[in-house]
Amino acid sequence: MSRRLTAFFVAALLGGGVVAACGSDSNSSGGGGGGGGSTSSSSAPKIEGAKVIDPASMNGAKGNVTLCMGKDTSGDKTALVKQFNSANPGITAKLLEFSTSADEQRAQFVQRQEAKSGECDVFYSDVIWTAEFASQKWLYDMTPYLDSKKSELIPATLKTVDYAGKLWGVPQQTDAAFLYYRDDQVQTPPTTWQQVYDVAKQNDGIVYQGAPYEGLTCDFLELAFAAGGKVLSDDQKKSAINSPQNVKALQFMADGVKNGVAANGVTTYMEEESRRYFESGKATFMRNWPYAYALGEKKGTAVAGKFKVMPFPQFEGGGKAAILGGHNFVISAYSKNPAAALKLTDFFISPEVQKTEFTDYSLAPTLASVYDDPDVQKKYAFAQELKQSVSQAQARPVSPVYPQISQAIYNNVNAALSGKASPADAMKTADDQINKALATF
Amino acid sequence: MAAAPVTAGPVPARRRSRGIPERRLANLMVTPSLLLIALVALYPVIYGVWVSMHQYSLITAGLSRWASPAGLGNYKEALQSSEFWDATRVTLIFTVASVVLETILGLAMALIMKEAFRGQGVVRTVVLVPWAVLTVVTAIMWKTIFDPNLGFVNQILGGNTVWLGEEPQALLVMIFADTWKTAPFMALLLLAGLQVIPSDIYEAAKVDGATTWQRFTRITLPLLTPALLVALIFRTMDALRAFDLPKVLTNGANGTTTLSLLSQRTFQENRLYGPGSAIAILTFILVMIVAFLYIRLVGGNLRGMTED
Numbered sequence: 077m078s079r080r081l082t083a084f085f086v087a088a089l090l091g092g093g094v095v096a097a098c099g100s101d102s103n104s105s106g107g108g109g110g111g112g113g114s115t116s117s118s119s120a121p122k123i124e125g126a127k128v129i130d131p132a133s134m135n136g137a138k139g140n141v142t143l144c145m146g147k148d149t150s151g152d153k154t155a156l157v158k159q160f161n162s163a164n165p166g167i168t169a170k171l172l173e174f175s176t177s178a179d180e181q182r183a184q185f186v187q188r189q190e191a192k193s194g195e196c197d198v199f200y201s202d203v204i205w206t207a208e209f210a211s212q213k214w215l216y217d218m219t220p221y222l223d224s225k226k227s228e229l230i231p232a233t234l235k236t237v238d239y240a241g242k243l244w245g246v247p248q249q250t251d252a253a254f255l256y257y258r259d260d261q262v263q264t265p266p267t268t269w270q271q272v273y274d275v276a277k278q279n280d281g282i283v284y285q286g287a288p289y290e291g292l293t294c295d296f297l298e299l300a301f302a303a304g305g306k307v308l309s310d311d312q313k314k315s316a317i318n319s320p321q322n323v324k325a326l327q328f329m330a331d332g333v334k335n336g337v338a339a340n341g342v343t344t345y346m347e348e349e350s351r352r353y354f355e356s357g358k359a360t361f362m363r364n365w366p367y368a369y370a371l372g373e374k375k376g377t378a379v380a381g382k383f384k385v386m387p388f389p390q391f392e393g394g395g396k397a398a399i400l401g402g403h404n405f406v407i408s409a410y411s412k413n414p415a416a417a418l419k420l421t422d423f424f425i426s427p428e429v430q431k432t433e434f435t436d437y438s439l440a441p442t443l444a445s446v447y448d449d450p451d452v453q454k455k456y457a458f459a460q461e462l463k464q465s466v467s468q469a470q471a472r473p474v475s476p477v478y479p480q481i482s483q484a485i486y487n488n489v490n491a492a493l494s495g496k497a498s499p500a501d502a503m504k505t506a507d508d509q510i511n512k513a514l515a516t517f
Numbered sequence: 518m519a520a521a522p523v524t525a526g527p528v529p530a531r532r533r534s535r536g537i538p539e540r541r542l543a544n545l546m547v548t549p550s551l552l553l554i555a556l557v558a559l560y561p562v563i564y565g566v567w568v569s570m571h572q573y574s575l576i577t578a579g580l581s582r583w584a585s586p587a588g589l590g591n592y593k594e595a596l597q598s599s600e601f602w603d604a605t606r607v608t609l610i611f612t613v614a615s616v617v618l619e620t621i622l623g624l625a626m627a628l629i630m631k632e633a634f635r636g637q638g639v640v641r642t643v644v645l646v647p648w649a650v651l652t653v654v655t656a657i658m659w660k661t662i663f664d665p666n667l668g669f670v671n672q673i674l675g676g677n678t679v680w681l682g683e684e685p686q687a688l689l690v691m692i693f694a695d696t697w698k699t700a701p702f703m704a705l706l707l708l709a710g711l712q713v714i715p716s717d718i719y720e721a722a723k724v725d726g727a728t729t730w731q732r733f734t735r736i737t738l739p740l741l742t743p744a745l746l747v748a749l750i751f752r753t754m755d756a757l758r759a760f761d762l763p764k765v766l767t768n769g770a771n772g773t774t775t776l777s778l779l780s781q782r783t784f785q786e787n788r789l790y791g792p793g794s795a796i797a798i799l800t801f802i803l804v805m806i807v808a809f810l811y812i813r814l815v816g817g818n819l820r821g822m823t824e825d
Contacts, residue, residue: 179785179786183785287767287768287770288767288768288769288770289768339666340665340666340677340679341664341665341666341677341679341682343679343682343770344660344664344679344680344681344682344767344770349664349667352667353666353667356666356667358666477787479786479787479788480786480787483782483786483787487770490770494679494682494683494771496684513787516789
C-alpha cells in the first residue's frame with residue numbers, strides 16, 4: 077500500500093514538475109533570447125552606420141517585396157496590396173500577417189530582426205516601437221525620402237518616427253483621442269480642462285481610462301503634456317517626470333476622483349468599460365478614441381444623437397495636447413529589396429490610398445489634405461476635430477525602454493488616483509523607476 | 518494474424534539467452550521517451566536557469582554578459598526587491614485561501630454528486646460548467662459583475678465599493694473567482710476518490726451502529742486522503758502559478774501581482790530576460806518546495822496511518 081502511494085505521489089509530482097517547467101519554458105523562449113549585437117554608446121542616443129534609403133531607387137524598382145503586419149482584420153491592406161500589384165507589374169508585393177495581439181506582433185518582428193532575416197521588407201510598426209527598432213539598427217533611415225514628403229503630412233505625426241535626430245519610418249495611419257460630451261447637457265464646449273471638470277461636476281461627471289495599463293499612460297500624458305510637463309529630459313538620458321507641472325496635472329486628476337467628478341470605479345476602467353458607462357447615459361464627458369463615435373450613435377444607446385466630440389481643451393496655465401496612436405511603415409535594414417519596399421511605402425501614403433483607408437476602413441490618414449476631402453467630411457462628421465486633435469498631439473516618450481517607462485507611469489498614476497499615494501510621491505517613485513529603466517540599456 | 522503469437526513467442530527467449538540482456542533492453546526501450554522528456558521538460562528548465570544567470574541589455578552585449586556576482590546578480594536583485602516579496606506574499610495568500618475554500622466546497626459538491634438521486638446527471642453536468650469556462654472568460658465575467666456601476670454586486674449589496682480598485686477587495690474578488698472556477702475540478706477528483714471506496718465498509722459500519730458523522734470522519738476522510746492529496750497538490754501548484762486571472766482582472770493593480778505576473782511583465786513586456794527568468798526560476802523553486810512539503814508531511818502521516 078505504502079509503496080503504491082509513494083508511486084502515486086511521485087507521478088503527481090512529476091506531472092506537476094512538467095507543468096511548472098512548461099511555465100518557465102514559455103517565459104524563456106517567448107522573446108527569442110538572441111543578442112542585440114550592436115555596439116554600446118555611452119553618450120546621448122546616436123545611431124551610427126545605419127543604412128540610408130535612396131529616394132530615387134524606387135523609380136526602377138522590381139522584384140518581390142513583403143509587408144509584415146498584425147492580422148489584417150479589416151482587410152484593407154490585403155485589398156490595397158492587390159491594387160498595388162496590378163498598378164506595378166514589375167513588383168510582386170505580398171502580405172505576411174502576424175498575430176492580432178500587439179505584443180505578439182512585436183515579438184514576431186523582433187525575432188526575425190534578431191536573426192537578421194530579410195523576410196519582412198516592410199513592417200507596419202506601432203508608433204511606440206519605432207524608436208526601439210531604430211536603436212537596434214534594424215531600420216533604414218528614411219530621412220532623405222521624407223524630406224520631400226514631409227510637408228504633406230500632419231507635422232505632429234512625424235514625432236513618432238523621430239529618434240536620435242533622424243526619421244526612421246513613414247507615418248501611415250494615425251489616431252488621437254477626443255473629449256466626447258453630451259450636447260444636451262453642455263451648451264458651449266468648455267475651453268479648459270478645469271472648465272470641463274467644473275461642468276462635469278454640475279452634471280454627471282467624466283469617465284476615462286484609469287486602470288493601470290497603457291491607456292492610462294495616454295490619459296495622464298494628455299493632461300501632463302498640456303500642463304507643460306515632460307517624461308524624459310531633452311537628451312533622453314534621464315527622467316523628467318518629477319516636475320511641478322506633472323504633479324499638478326496628477327493632482328488635478330486625483331482631485332477629480334476624490335470629489336466624485338470622475339466616475340466611481342474609473343481606476344479600474346479601460347476603453348470598453350468607459351464606453352459602456354458613457355453609452356448608458358451616466359457621464360457628461362468621456363475621454364476616448366474615435367472608434368467610440370459610431371458605436372455611440374447606434375440605436376439602443378442612451379446617448380445616440382445626444383453627444384458631440386471636441387479636441388482636448390487647454391490646461392489652465394499651459395497649452396493643448398493629445399497623444400498620438402497609429403502605425404508607421406518602417407523598412408527593415410535586412411531587406412533584400414529596399415527599392416520595392418520604398419515603392420510600396422510610397423503607395424500607402426498616396427492621397428487616394430489614404431482616402432480609401434479612411435472612408436472604407438476607418439483608419440485615420442496622416443496626410444493633412446485627406447481630412448478636407450468632401451467625401452471624407454460627408455462620411456465623418458468629426459473629420460475636422462480629428463485633424464485638430466492629431467495636429468495638437470504629441471508622441472509618447474520615444475525610447476527603447478518605453479514599456480518600462482509606461483509601466484512606471486500607469487502604476488504610479490493609478491496609485492495616486494485611488495488615493496494610495498500622494499501625487500508628489502507617485503511622481504517621485506515613477507521618476508526612480510524610469511531612471512532605473514533607462515540605466516538598463 | 519493468428520500465426521503471430523506463435524512466432525513471437527520464441528523471439529524474446531532467444532534474445533534473453535544470447536542477445537542483449539533483458540535489463541539493458543528495457544533501458545534501451547525507454548530511452549526515446551527519456552530523451553523526449555529531456556527535450557521538452559529538462560532543456561527549457563536548464564535554458565531558463567542559464568538565461569537567469571546572465572545580464573541582458575538591449576543595446577550593449579546581448580546575453581553574453583555574466584550577471585555578477587557569480588551569475589547570481591539577478592537573483593540577488595530579485596530577492597532584495599520589495600516587488601518580489603509583495604508578489605510572493607500575494608501568491609501565498611491567494612494560494613492558501615483559494616485552495617482551502619475550493620477543498621471545502623469541492624468536497625461538499627463531491628458528496629452531493631455521489632449520492633444517487635433523480636437528476637444526478639444534470640447536477641454533475643451543471644457543477645462542472647464553471648470549470649469548463651476559460652479562465653480569461655471567467656475573469657472578464659467577474660470583472661463585469663463586480664463593476665461598481667454596471668455590475669449587479671453593488672446593486673444587491675448596496676454601497677458603491679470599487680471592488681477591483683481597492684486593496685484588499687481586489688484580491689478577495691480574485692480568490693472568489695478562482696474558487697468559483699476550480700471548486701468543480703476539486704469535486705471531480707474527490708468524486709473519483711469517493712467512488713472507489715467500497716460500499717460494504719459503510720454497510721458494516723452502519724450495522725455496527727456508526728452515525729453519519731462517524732462514518733464520514735472515520736471512513737470517508739481517511740480513505741479519501743490519497744485522492745485529496747493529489748487534488749491538493751494539483752490545485753496548490755496551479756494556484757502558485759496563477760497568471761491569467763490577475764492579468765485580466767486587474768493587471769496586477771491593488772495588491773494582486775502574483776509571481777507569474779511579475780515574471781511575465783519583467784521578461785516579456787520589459788524584455789529584461791535575465792531578471793525575468795530569475796523570478797520564474799524562484800517561482801519554480803517555491804512550487805517544488807511546496808510539493809515536497811506535501812509529500813513529506815501528508816505523505817508521512819499517511820504511511821503511519823496505513824501501518825497502524
